[in-house]
Amino acid sequence: ERGVRIGGTTRPWDEETDVAIVGFGAAGASAAIEARTAGARVLVADRFGGGGASKLSAGVVYFGGGTRLQKESGWEDSPEQMYAYLALEAADAVSEETLRAFCERSVENFEWLCAMGVPFPASGEALKTSYPPDHCTLYFSGNELCPPYCDAARPAPRGHRALGKGLTGHLIFGGLARTALQAGITLRTRTRAERLVTDDGGDVLGVELAEVAAPLAPLHELGKLLVTYGGGFSIKAPEVLSRELSRFEERVVRRRFVRAKGGVVLAAGGFVFNPAMMREHAPAYASASMRLGTAGDDGRGILLGRAAGAAIARMDRCCAWRFINPPSAWTRGILLGEDGVR
Numbered sequence: 363e364r365g366v367r368i369g370g371t372t373r374p375w376d377e378e379t380d381v382a383i384v385g386f387g388a389a390g391a392s393a394a395i396e397a398r399t400a401g402a403r404v405l406v407a408d409r410f411g412g413g414g415a416s417k418l419s420a421g422v423v424y425f426g427g428g429t430r431l432q433k434e435s436g437w438e439d440s441p442e443q444m445y446a447y448l449a450l451e452a453a454d455a456v457s458e459e460t461l462r463a464f465c466e467r468s469v470e471n472f473e474w475l476c477a478m479g480v481p482f483p484a485s486g487e488a489l490k491t492s493y494p495p496d497h498c499t500l501y502f503s504g505n506e507l508c509p510p511y512c513d514a515a516r517p518a519p520r521g522h523r524a525l526g527k528g529l530t531g532h533l534i535f536g537g538l539a540r541t542a543l544q545a546g547i548t549l550r551t552r553t554r555a556e557r558l559v560t561d562d563g564g565d566v567l568g569v570e571l572a573e574v575a576a577p578l579a580p581l582h583e584l585g586k587l588l589v590t591y592g593g594g595f596s597i598k599a600p601e602v603l604s605r606e607l608s609r610f611e612e613r614v615v616r617r618r619f620v621r622a623k624g625g626v627v628l629a630a631g632g633f634v635f636n637p638a639m640m641r642e643h644a645p646a647y648a649s650a651s652m653r654l655g656t657a658g659d660d661g662r663g664i665l666l667g668r669a670a671g672a673a674i675a676r677m678d679r680c681c682a683w684r685f686i687n688p689p690s691a692w693t694r695g696i697l698l699g700e701d702g703v704r
Contacts, residue, residue: 366559366568366619375568375621379405379548382569382622383629384555384663387414390629391538398545402624406542407553407571409662410586413535414631415655420493421530422503423475426520427468430476434484435500439518441465446515447506455679472522478537481525488519496527552579554611555662558626558670559619566670568622572615585610589657593635597649600635604660630663631655634680639664643677650682 365372381397383390386408397404408414426432426444445465452461476482486498494501503521505511524530543549552574559568574582585607593600632655633639639661640648653659668674696704 366570373619376618377405378621378623379403380622380624381405381627382407382620382625383627384569384666385409385414385629385631385658386412386539386542386549386551387629387631387658388416388535388538390414390627391535391542393627393629394542394547395538395545397624397627398542398547404547405550405620405622406547407550407555407569409552409554409630409658410656411551411583412539412549413532414658417532417535418656419529419531419534419654421524421526421532421534422493423472423522423534424503424520425468425472425522426518427465429469429472429522431472431482431484431500431522432518432520435488435519437488437500437518438516439520441468443515443518444468444520447504447511450511450514451504455676475534475537478541480534480537482522483525485525494521494523497525499523499525552576552582554615555628555630555666556617558666560670564671566622566626568620569626571618571620572611573618574611575614575616578614582610582614586657589635590655593657594653594655595651597637600653601637604635604657607657628663628667630666631659633659633661633664635659636661644680646678647680647682 365374380402381393381404383393383397383404383406386394386406390406390408394404394406426439427441428439432439445462448461448465449458456464472482482499484499486495486500488500488502489498490502490507499522500519501521501523502517502519506515506517506520511517524533526533550571550573554572554574556570556572558566559570560566585603589600589603589607593603633643634647634650634653634655635657636659637648664674698704
């Protein structure tokens with residue numbers, strides 16, 4: 363409590379907050395908003411400039427249960443129908459309790475996001491497509507129209523896309539980031555979490571941060587882009603480029619120790635850009651031809667938690683596209699092999 367013990371010495375904390383959050387993507391920003399709403403002082407550290415994979419994404423959130431957008435577009439839905447579909451689609455990817463909570467709170471969560479200025483007006487026709495045109499905000503993003511899914515639940519479009527041109531994840535993250543900053547969080551960009559500081563009993567006291575010097579931010583950003591885009595389409599590139607980026611960070615950082623009286627939230631993304639972790643935990647996906655994420659998805663947050671004694675689970679579960687894409691005739695046809703068998 364008096365400071366951070368390093369070896370045989372004790373050094374003072376550099377600053378104190380109530381909640382420290384590692385990662386400023388959609389999850390980190392959401393946690394920051396909720397913590398500030400509860401009255402906590404919040405410090406958020408992001409290894410890069412914030413946004414993560416959420417900012418780069420298609421701007422689609424799977425909402426349902428009778429959202430305002432669904433109703434305004436003339437579609438009926440309910441939490442029960444949403445659950446019936448997802449229980450079949452998602453199988454055991456998450457627990458029944460988690461899935462039911464996701465469905466039952468979907469309308470509430472949609473309104474929460476809309477309140478932050480994310481644009482979800484009724485616009486365009488709800489089509490079955492892999493990604494809708496710029497003017498569409500509601501579409502069939504999964505297999506809702508296909509047997510056996512349409513037999514289990516009444517079909518309803520649940521892909522809610524923020525209105526804008528192209529990929530609109532930046533609009534969703536923009537609303538979250540703006541709300542968090544207006545709420546009064548302290549944001550530290552170009553700041554990597556090195557380790558969780560614990561006491562003798564294993565309780566987390568705070569976090570050690572490593573900040574890249576401001577004049578070197580452009581080089582740091584270039585390194586991130588090389589890993590994100592070079593590694594996104596290459597199997598070997600993430601390993602080499604990520605290692606070089608880490609070496610650069612280690613040479614130009616300033617270390618700070620932050621006391622987090624209310625705890626540390628790890629929201630630093632997944633590990634799809636860490637080939638070693640992919641081979642260890644999700645070998646079926648380790649050689650994927652295209653990885654969706656950023657250089658920040660290197661598993662650092664998971665490793666930080668595990669080093670502090672946290673349990674890990676479902677590390678073999680990855681999100682891979684498997685829904686039926688257009689042409690729409692595929693949803694009404696039958697695929698036969700050369701032997702005439704379906």
